[in-house]
Amino acid sequence: MTRFIFITGGVVSSLGKGLASASLGALLQARGYKVRLRKLDPYLNVDPGTMSPYQHGEVYVTDDGAETDLDLGHYERFTGVASRRSDNVTTGQIYSRILAKERRGDYLGATVQVIPHVTDEIKEFIRGDIEDEDFIICEIGGTVGDIESLPFLEAIRQLGNELGPASTLYMHLTLVPYIASAGELKTKPSQHSVKELQAVGIQPDILVCRSEHEIDQDARRKLALFCNLRKEAVIQALDVDTIYAVPRAYHEEGMDTVVCRHFGxxxxxxxLSIWDRITDTVRHPDGEVAIGVVGKYTSLIDAYKSLNEALIHGGIANRVRVRIKWLDAEIFENPDRLHELEDVNGILVPGGFGERGTQGKIEAARFAREHKVPYFGICLGMQMAVIESARNMADMPQAGSSEFGVADPAIVGLLTEWLRGNEVETRTASGDLGGTMRLGAYPAVLLEGSKVERIYGLQQISERHRHRYEVNVYHREALEQTGLLFSGLSPDGSLPEIVELPSHPWFIGVQFHPELKSKPFEPHPLFMSFIRAAVEQSRLM
Known part of the structure; x- marks a missing residue:
């Protein structure tokens, strides 16, 4: 029997519903249960693919090519269960489906309304694409009280009635603020948030209280009394020094025990020994390395959430702490600022869109190449490294990308046609931006004897992509004569996937996003190797 756990949030946003959902999933897995996690987002965008990173943070891409909320990255990193397109839905997607049905005449002339049509569509999503999972954990985005989330709350209320308490559980995450001038915690915001939830017909079974201070027993009794809960169902969620300590912290508070008792x-x-080992390594490393991340969105670290975590995973694999130095790429358009890269043990240039900061990324790649600093270019970071090599090693001073205007030659150009399996996918420059990139998992064949083949220990790999422009394989021969090796290609040989400099201690660029598949208990091989190279670099400094 599949059981459903619905997780809502109140008082303020950004309390950590995604981490709470992921951690509960990890705890249930640790008890031998099979779990799936899903995110229901109230915004009207069809997906986050065209949203600014400053608005939404990272866009997380699944194997089947869905552009989704970053919380799905938490789900995968904590459970190892690969997310699918069917694990994230938005209001925009729900309404798109309903309007398409209405135009086809599927509703037989009925007036289309929020209830039952919108709520039925949401329920269909929640209950769809389920195999033999013991638990489906559904996180409801937004904050209780927001008008946008009302249809989702109504849908999960209806499901609770239809399935019964033996198959459903409601968990509500709130904030218990500490008022320094009064010297006490305040439970009233959480009480009001629960009342808001009760007003739409949902009684939470578990109340998870985020706080910077210990919530004493009197406060817990008060919350239990006013929120109509047993005291043991009031779970405190204190700040921790690493997110990988959250599963153990929630277990010690009894979260998974309350869930199991609720379902009998x-x-x-x-x-939980695996989580104990991970947190012990994070807390007691054998050393430290500094990695300079030269990006465009460094003022909002959530824009690089998976990247940040993958670097930490590489540190875990090498038992070192990774200190990330976030650097705005634009500053390196002034060569006098390149000295800021002199104290790092590795340079990583991540993906991005648009021309802003690209010259700075090219200069960072040049610095890494010339000073023998380990370099890791991801997506746009690979493209900028190839352009740098073309300009400064292959006598192509005007080389560039057609993404930013006319270039002669266009080392990087718009991708208009590619293979997905046995089918040809095509795009045009004038087409929609949303969902028109090369998205999801694609295979690559690695060159025998190359560094990346040794790192992976495989000759064929599958990695997730999210990009619209591609390095032009036409220039391969000219670039390889300079020493830049095309060490990974699509199976048909038409799309460069990986480049490396064999003469350099560690210089690799990849067109895909390896950070999306890294996990603390299974660090991605490229990040493991990159941090190992940074450790070696630190010993030379």
Whole structure:
């Protein structure tokens, strides 16, 4: 029997519903249950693909090519369960489906309304594409009280009635603020948030309270009394020094115990040794390395959430702390600022869109090449490294990307046709921006004897992509004569996937996003190797 857990948030946003959902999933897994996690986003965009990183943060891409909320990255990193297109839905997607049905005449002339049509569509999503999972954990985006989330709350209320308490559980995450001038915690915001939830017909079974200070027993009793809960169902969620300590912290607070008792399941002790090992490594490293991340959106670290975590995973694999130095690419358009890269042990240039900051990324790649600093270019970071090599090593001073205007030659150009399996996909320059990139998992064949083949230990790999422009394979021969090796290609040989400099200690660029598949208990091989190279670099400084 599949059980459904619905997680809502109140008082303020950004409390960590995604981490709470992911951690609960990890705890249930540790008890031997099979889990799936889903995110229901109230915004009207069809997906976050065309949203600014400053608005939404990272766009997380699944194997099947969906552009989704960054919380799906948390889900995968904590459970190892690959997310699918069917694990993230938005209001925009819901309304798009309903309007398409209405135009086809599927509603037989009925007036289309929020109830039942919108709520039925949401329920269909929640209950769809389920196999043999024991638990489906659904996080409802937004904050209780927002008008946008009302149809989602109504839908999960209806599901609770239809499936019954033996198959559903509601968890509500709130903030218990500390007022320094009064010297006490305030429970009233959480009480009001629960009342707001009760007003739409949902009684939470568990209340998770985020706080910077210990929530004493009197405060817990008060919350339980006014929120109509048992005291043991009031779970405190204190700040921790690493997010990978959250599963253990929630277990010690009894979260998974309350869930199992609610569903009448065996309350056996979960196996959490893997999380203990991870947190011990994070807290007690053998050393430290500094990585300079030269990006466009460095003022909002959530824009690089998976990248940040993948670097930490590389540190875990090498038992070192990774200190990330976030650097705005634009500053390196002034050569006098390149000295800011002199104290890092590795340079990483991530993906991005648009021309702003690209010259700075090219200069960072040049600095890494000339000073033998480990360099990792991802997506646009690979393209900028190839352009740098063309300009400064292959006598092509005007080389550039057609993404930014006319270039002669266009080392990087618009991708208009490619293979997905046995089918040809095509795009045009004038087409919609949303969902028109090369998205999702694609295979690559690695050159025998190359550095990347040794790193992966494989000759064929599959990695996730999100880009519209591609390095032009036509220039391969001219670039390889300078020493830049095209060490990974699409199976048909038409799309460069990986480049490397064999003469350099560690200089690799990849067209895909390896950070999306890295996990703390299974660090991505490229990040493991990159941080290992940074450790070696630190010993030379």
């Amino acid at each position: 399941l065996d309350d056996a002790e979960p196996e």
